[in-house]
Amino acid sequence: MYLVNYIKEVLSALRSLLIGMRRTLFYFTHHKEIITEQYPDNRATLKLADRFKGEVVMPHNENNEHRCTGCTACELACPNGTIKVITKFDITPEGKKKKAIDKLVYHLELCTMCNLCVYACPSDAIKMAQTFEHSVFDRNQLTKVLNFPDSKIMDGVE
């Protein structure tokens, strides 16, 4: 019985190895679909994977409005202290004080593109962009303010 199991084991191992080799041989003989992007040459037509993460951005709509409520969840979620949310208090038309962001400061040079801030954000205010040509001559340029000047929070986002 032991011997039978032994032989079975060897044969099934060989079989699975052959399955793997058949797959790689298939790729080897079907040299059509190439995933290599020849980057500087095809800069115009470059196609990045959907999950590629280049930097954190905050999308704004055409009225210069964003969705950030200034809750600082992203700041707390970031493992590197990359994000700093500076809040201020707006006076609503009814005369009440309301918390809003003044600046959402983002230090690109500290970011590891881990996506945790995007997960943490309760109101989908930030997302990952696909840009990756980040080289600059001055390090200060890597410290960015994500909300646009004079931008407001969108109506209905609490």
Next chain:
Amino acid sequence: MWSISKIASLVHEWLSNTFSATWVTVFEMVIAGVLVISLFAVLGLILVMMERKVSAWIQIRLGPNRVGPKGMFQSAADTVKLLVKEGMTPNGADKLLFNVAPFLAIVVSMLLMAPLAFAKDFTLWDINIGVLYVSAISSVSVISILMAGWASNNKYSLMGAMRSGAQIVSYELSAGLSIMAIVVLTGSLNFNDIILSQADGWWIFKGHLPIWIAFIVFLIAVTAETNRAPFDLAEAESELTAGFHTEYSGMKFALFFLAEYVNVFIVCAIGATLFLGGWMPFHIGHWDGFNHIMDFIPSSLWFFGKTFFLIFLIMWFRWSFPRLRIDQLLNLEWKYLLPISMVNILLVTAMAILKWHF
């Protein structure tokens, strides 16, 4: 028709007519040495290029495509880069051993080249114990790896070297036993005799199942012996940086690299000689017409064709399978390959005595 052996004998004739016997020997040794070294260089260039292209194609990539047509000169450019790099010796290293190790590795590969039959009647050193010689010398290669690992004074190097020691010592057994299967069938340790015994069909066709098993065991064992993935624990770049050659740079690193590829070539050449008939053209029993047509393809082409086929097989392994852990590696050898090849050699012996093979 021109053949390598004809050129060799012409050179020999010319030398004999021009110089005295002693000088002829000296000159011929020099020529052989230069030829072996240039074969090394060419093999290094071709095999590195081939590996990079094969790996790229298997992984749906393009591979090197910048230097020369389709990137074909990439490995030449890499060689130039390695030549101009500084070969450093770390401060805490054992200077002598550290610098000797890469040369030992390359010398072992050179020694292994001697008894190979590259073409019909063309062997550097036609000894009657070729197979024994090869298996004896190939076990010296572990010393160069141990030497490099120990002399580097680096934990990664030492661990890589120790793994490689355990690996080569154990896999040598099953490689030896599977080679033995052929020796039993031919009754000779001479490579040329073994090739001549395959004139009516290669052993892989004549030998039935036992030779198939021996061939598979041989392929697995030599992949392990040359430290290539899936058995590349000695280097295991994701665990040990680069294993035994972590501290090496420049040309000394290149020598290790070259030795690895030349070793691949040599074990594939031995495999081709033993199982696929070396330079022997594809013959089927007594179909003389067919055999005659096959004879028109030069014997050196047959030899290199088969060798490169096996090399491709080994590269294919490398890019298909994940690396084994050290305990899995030793399990595979001691629990599977060794018992299987021991039983197998009994089968082959029975087959040889009862004359069951063709």
